[in-house]
Every structure is written in C-alpha cells, then in structure tokens.
Amino acid sequence: MGFRDEIERRRTFGIISHPDAGKTTLTEKLLLFGGAIQEAGAVKNNKIKKSATSDFMEIEKQRGISVATSVLAFIYRDKKINILDTPGHKDFAEDTFRTLTAVDSVIVVVDVAKGVEEQTEKLVEVCRMRNIPMIVFINKLDREGKDAFDLLDEVEQKLGLSVTPLSFPIGMGYDFKGIYNIYEKNINLFSGDSKKNIEDTIAFDDINSPQLEEFIGEKAANELRENLELVNGVYPPFSTEDYLKGTQQPVFFGSALNNFGVRELLDCFIDIAPSPRAKMAEERLVQADEKNLTGFVFKIHANMDPKHRDRLAFIKIVSGTFERNKPYLHVRQNKKLKFSSPNAFFAEKKEIVDISYPGDIVGLHDTGNFKIGDTLTEGELLHYKGIPNFSPEHFRYINNADPMKAKQLYKGIDQLMDEGVAQLFTLEMNNRKVIGTVGALQFEVIQYRLEHEYGAKCTYENFPVYKACWVDPQDNNSEEFKEFKRVKQKFLAMDKRKQLVFLADSQFSLQMTQQKYPNVKLHFTSEFD
Numbered sequence: 001m002g003f004r005d006e007i008e009r010r011r012t013f014g015i016i017s018h019p020d021a022g023k024t025t026l027t028e029k030l031l032l033f034g035g036a037i038q039e040a041g042a043v044k045n046n047k048i049k050k051s052a053t054s055d056f057m058e059i060e061k062q063r064g065i066s067v068a069t070s071v072l073a074f075i076y077r078d079k080k081i082n083i084l085d086t087p088g089h090k091d092f093a094e095d096t097f098r099t100l101t102a103v104d105s106v107i108v109v110v111d112v113a114k115g116v117e118e119q120t121e122k123l124v125e126v127c128r129m130r131n132i133p134m135i136v137f138i139n140k141l142d143r144e145g146k147d148a149f150d151l152l153d154e155v156e157q158k159l160g161l162s163v164t165p166l167s168f169p170i171g172m173g174y175d176f177k178g179i180y181n182i183y184e185k186n187i188n189l190f191s192g193d194s195k196k197n198i199e200d201t202i203a204f205d206d207i208n209s210p211q212l213e214e215f216i217g218e219k220a221a222n223e224l225r226e227n228l229e230l231v232n233g234v235y236p237p238f239s240t241e242d243y244l245k246g247t248q249q250p251v252f253f254g255s256a257l258n259n260f261g262v263r264e265l266l267d268c269f270i271d272i273a274p275s276p277r278a279k280m281a282e283e284r285l286v287q288a289d290e291k292n293l294t295g296f297v298f299k300i301h302a303n304m305d306p307k308h309r310d311r312l313a314f315i316k317i318v319s320g321t322f323e324r325n326k327p328y329l330h331v332r333q334n335k336k337l338k339f340s341s342p343n344a345f346f347a348e349k350k351e352i353v354d355i356s357y358p359g360d361i362v363g364l365h366d367t368g369n370f371k372i373g374d375t376l377t378e379g380e381l382l383h384y385k386g387i388p389n390f391s392p393e394h395f396r397y398i399n400n401a402d403p404m405k406a407k408q409l410y411k412g413i414d415q416l417m418d419e420g421v422a423q424l425f426t427l428e429m430n431n432r433k434v435i436g437t438v439g440a441l442q443f444e445v446i447q448y449r450l451e452h453e454y455g456a457k458c459t460y461e462n463f464p465v466y467k468a469c470w471v472d473p474q475d476n477n478s479e480e481f482k483e484f485k486r487v488k489q490k491f492l493a494m495d496k497r498k499q500l501v502f503l504a505d506s507q508f509s510l511q512m513t514q515q516k517y518p519n520v521k522l523h524f525t526s527e528f529d
C-alpha cells in the first residue's frame with residue numbers, strides 16, 4: 001500500500017460527551033465491530049471516581065487506566081481507525097481540550113433522556129471554534145426520553161450546531177421498534193437482544209410501501225412517514241462538504257448498550273469522516289502527504305510504575321512517516337533525538353512499531369525532554385500552534401513546606417506543568433508562585449505527586465481569582481498600557497511561556513478594567529492573533 005493510501009485509510013477522532021452519556025459503551029461496541037476485542041467489558045472506563053476518603057493512590061491508579069485507553073486503534077472495512085480518549089470528568093477538561101487538537105473529527109454522544117449537558121456544551125464549543133467535523137449520536141433510545149424533534153432543537157440551540165438527521169427512531173423506550181436509516185434507506189428493527197447484528201437490516205427504498213405496516217404496524221408506520229416528511233421539510237439535505245467544513249452536523253439515533261444503530265453510525269462515519277487533514281503551523285500550512293515527518297506532542301502521561309519514572313509523550317503525526325531509530329529534530333530544544341521503542345496502540349494494547357503514518361499516534365518514552373505542544377520534524381524549524389491555555393477555575397499560592405527540598409519542589413512543579421496538569425503563574429510584584437487548575441482535584445494530585453515522585457512537600461494558600469486573562473497591550477509603549485501595568489501591578493503575573501496575565505479578582509473588576517483600558521485587550525485563552 002502506498003503512502004497516500006495509508007493516509008487516506010486513516011480516521012483519527014475523539015468521542016466527547018458528558019459523563020455517563022455512554023462514551024465508553026459506544027467505544028467498546030465500535031471496537032467489537034473492528035474485531036479488535038472479543039468481548040464486552042474489555043474497555044475500561046477511565047472515569048475518575050473520587051472516593052469519600054480521597055484515596056490519592058486510587059486516583060493515580062485510575063489515571064493509570066487511562067494510559068492504556070488513551071488511544072484505541074482498530075481496522076474496519078480496511079480503514080485504520082484511531083480513537084483518542086477524552087476524559088469526561090470536568091476536572092480533566094484541559095486534557096480533553098488538548099486531545100481535541102489531535103483529532104480530525106469528533107462524535108458527540110448525547111443521552112436521549114438528559115439531553116445536552118454542561119460538559120458537552122463546553123467541548124463542542126471548542127470543536128466549533130476549530131471547525132472540526134462532528135457527528136452527533138443520540139444514545140439510550142431503549143429508554144424513555146425526550147421527543148426526537150425537541151432533542152434536535154436542543155442540540156441546535158445549546159450546542160450552536162446546524163443538524164440534519166441521518167437516521168430517525170421508530171418509537172422510543174418501551175415502544176422503541178427500531179430505526180429508519182435515512183443515509184442508507186433501510187430499516188433496522190429492534191429486538192432488545194444485544195447480539196443483534198447486521199442481518200436484521202431490511203432495505204427500504206420506498207417508505208410509502210405498504211410493507212412498512214407489516215413490519216412495524218399501522219400506527220408506527222404512519223407516524224414514521226409523518227416524521228420523515230417533517231424531517232424533509234425542516235432540515236436541509238445532508239452535504240458531506242458542509243459536514244467537512246464544520247457547518248453541518250449529521251445526527252444518528254441508537255442504543256450503544258444494545259449495539260443498536262452503532263453499525264450504521266460507523267459505516268457512515270468511515271464514508272464521510274475526514275482522513276488526516278492539513279495542519280497550520282506558525283510558519284505555514286503542512287499537508288498530510290508531505291514526505292517529511294512533522295508531528296506534535298498533545299499529551300504527556302506520567303508512568304505509574306514507581307521503578308520507571310519516565311513518561312510517555314503522545315505525538316500526533318501530521319505529515320510524513322515516523323520511523324523507529326531515525327533521528328528527528330526536537331525543534332524547541334534544537335536537538336536531534338532517536339527513539340528505539342516508539343509505541344503504537346492497538347485495541348487496548350500498546351506495542352513497538354517500526355513505522356507510523358499521518359493520523360497515527362505514537363507514544364515515546366521520555367525522561368523530561370518534552371512539553372505539551374512541542375514539535376518534531378526532520379530538520380525544518382516548524383512550530384505547531386493551537387494548544388492554547390484556558391483560564392483555570394481555581395487558584396492557590398503554592399508554598400515550599402520543606403526548605404531543604406526547594407530544588408526538588410521547583411523541578412517537580414516544572415515537570416508537572418509541562419505535563420499540563422495545571423498552570424503556573426509567577427506574580428510580577430513578589431515572584432510568588434500561583435497554581436491554577438480546572439478542578440480542585442488537581443491540587444491534591446499535585447501535592448501527592450510532588451511528594452512521591454520528587455520527594456518535595458508543598459502547602460497551599462487561597463488566592464481569590466475570578467479569571468486569568470492573557471494581556472495583549474497592542475502597543476507596548478502606550479501611556480495607557482504603562483498606566484495599566486502600574487495600577488494593576490498587584491494582579492499581574494507571567495505564565496510559563498512568559499506571557500503577561502491579568503488575574504482579575506472579580507467579574508466586576510474585570511469589567512471595570514476593560515472599560516478603563518479599552519486598548520489593552522484581555523483574552524480568555526493564551527492564543528490570539
């Protein structure tokens with residue numbers, strides 16, 4: 001198979017949802033279709049279950065599980081499918097945001113009864129900003145839930161999408177009879193049997209055929225016809241082009257647990273979902289089929305084995321091939337590195353590979369060379385952008401609790417920040433260090449890991465911040481910016497990339513500051529043009 005064919009057959013995507021909507025179940029069923037696993041239960045749910053006793057070792061173990069499930073790959077109808085795991089727990093939302101920079105498309109899972117939930121809204125917003133193609137899967141149709149049209153409305157309004165259904169449920173919950181597949185023009189009847197498979201599909205080109213009554217009864221047949229008429233009247237026809245541009249999102253209905261509607265979703269997905277796309281670097285647009293390797297680090301995972309404190313850096317290959325033992329340029333450090341045992345991921349295992357292609361993820365053992373966002377090339381000085389930091393939600397001063405271990409503490413903080421566990425801000429006024437996290441859980445994880453991995457102790461002190469805003473002075477020498485710096489000195493800090501950050505202590509003070517210094521732009525993410 002040629003290089004271009006290898007690229008064309010790859011589909012690298014993420015499944016996003018609010019916890020409990022069915023992401024793990026769907027992932028598992030997809031893997032079953034690929035024959036990559038033999039039985040249900042093989043995919044571990046990587047949900048962080050915080051126990052009442054705050055057992056940190058437990059959190060660590062649970063994080064450990066997610067190393068194995070970070071990338072799940074399988075082959076289906078000759079396509080190489082890479083699923084990148086996206087933690088649903090809100091405290092790990094930043095992990096998910098970063099993973100979304102490495103996917104070429106996304107499947108959004110929505111619970112038919114709960115509708116669109118908070119975490120889904122946040123994640124979809126990030127995908128929308130980047131025009132990532134999205135397919136929506138409405139799950140748990142075997143349960144009583146919201147009316148299909150109401151749900152489609154809710155998805156459009158809350159998620160800001162323009163949907164068009166590619167399947168439509170026949171009944172729901174107790175009366176759930178099956179699904180009409182608009183994309184393939186066939187009917188899938190539901191038997192409530194989890195071993196249900198493709199043979200049960202009945203081709204149905206003409207929805208007006210009296211045969212429909214035979215299969216689903218008169219009442220359901222009439223209802224389905226009416227519903228499909230309404231679908232035709234209200235929603236635009238599906239356009240692959242619009243889907244790929246991120247301006248239209250097809251919707252499927254089903255039940256992951258019963259493996260119902262999953263095959264339809266997968267078949268449509270591999271037809272329409274994009275193969276690895278070109279990616280913008282600071283310097284230029286890089287096409288997937290360029291000969292030379294380029295790739296970037298989107299995730300770093302600490303090794304859970306205390307005897308091997310190395311880490312695993314996850315690289316998304318954007319162009320060219322990644323070959324074992326070939327030297328590549330680590331652009332930020334300007335040094336050549338060779339990797340003797342790059343890992344590839346297959347089903348729930350990882351193994352050493354000789355060659356990987358665009359769209360693939362390789363895991364590299366790392367002793368501290370990599371930071372999230374680092375670029376690897378064959379010599380070109382290229383920097384991939386697009387892993388912005390978002391304002392953390394929680395802020396605390398971090399203090400050294402063991403003066404003899406200051407060096408270990410700073411090394412530990414430095415490395416944990418490179419892994420993307422949290423963000424570090426250094427106050428302009430007194431150089432004190434402030435840690436910002438998305439969830440309160442991270443403070444405990446940091447404290448625990450500093451102690452167990454670096455032998456350092458820390459304490460925290462509250463630091464009330466409403467939001468961190470990255471400062472864009474527009475004109476460094478303006479009087480306005482000078483005054484802003486003087487008056488707001490107490491609230492200014494540097495992030496790890498040496499970008500100036502304004503730590504607003506309340507929504508009110510943020511608004512006042514924006515009004516008073518209209519030319520000093522404040523951004524909620526670290527990347528802006």
Ligand code: GDP
Pocket residue numbers: 017018019020021022023024025026045047088139140141142143254255256257258
């Ligand atoms: P995740 O948190 O999004 O990964 O959700 P899980 O896949 O772990 O599913 C959460 C719960 O919903 C589990 O108890 C599943 O068995 C259940 N579930 C998933 N899909 C379905 C479905 O189609 N129907 C029903 N009734 N339950 C489902």
